[in-house]
Amino acid sequence: MKGLISAFVSGGLFGAGLLISQMINPEKVIGFLDIVGDWDPSLAFVMIGALVVTFLGYRFVLNQPSPAFSDRFYMPTAKDIDGALIGGAAFFGIGWGLSGLCPGPAIALSALGGLNVVYFLGGMVGAMFLFRWRKR
């Protein structure tokens, strides 16, 4: 139960952060990616704020013997920089640049973003499902 509440709190704070930073606004994101046009550096500042807090927090948290409500840390185990990583990241960047949305903001907006978000989520979840189904 404590674990579920923690997950809920984490998701909630994440959503609040997305809203306050306006990362749920495609125009804001595309404004950052429009690096040779009307450039809006805000997204970089969101990243900086997030990175500083995460870097410091992780240093403390990862030095504990285990998480508070779980028996172990679940760190990614892959180490190679391979085609899948680069290809996947490139693909993601293309979709991100086209729409101005990525998974976090899209899900945060599911109830608030109207039909447009439904379109994006439909495509996103459908593709994720297909990918997972192929790998099963």
Place this chain on the structure above:
Amino acid sequence: MENFTPISALLGGGLIGLAAVILMGTLGRVAGISGITGGLISFSSSDDKSWRLAFVLGLILVPIILVFVKPDLSVLEFKLTGWPLLISGAIVGWGTQLGNGCTSGHGVCGNARFSARSIVATVTFMIAGFVTVFISKYFGLYL
């Protein structure tokens, strides 16, 4: 520089960071939304879907509450709609599963640990994003 909002950006980013630290400190998990969502959709029968569901619930519900209190937080402008937006979503969905992360998983959590994979992924998706926006603007794709 248009529409630059450094204070709210830093504040919002800080909250995102806090969320990531809390998830790692309590459950030992990476706050990567594409990974959390992908795990929810996955076909494996492991019982780790409940925390993912709780996270996604918070991610959806808290913004609803915040927007009720401060409606201007939901101001947004879509640059793409309809089928092109659906296709972009599919590209994001596929790419994040293939590359094992997105702006939160790689961009925040991975980079905070100086993960080489995440640094490479982040540089890659940033460049892809810059190029895509440049081309999209050139061809008048956006609304």
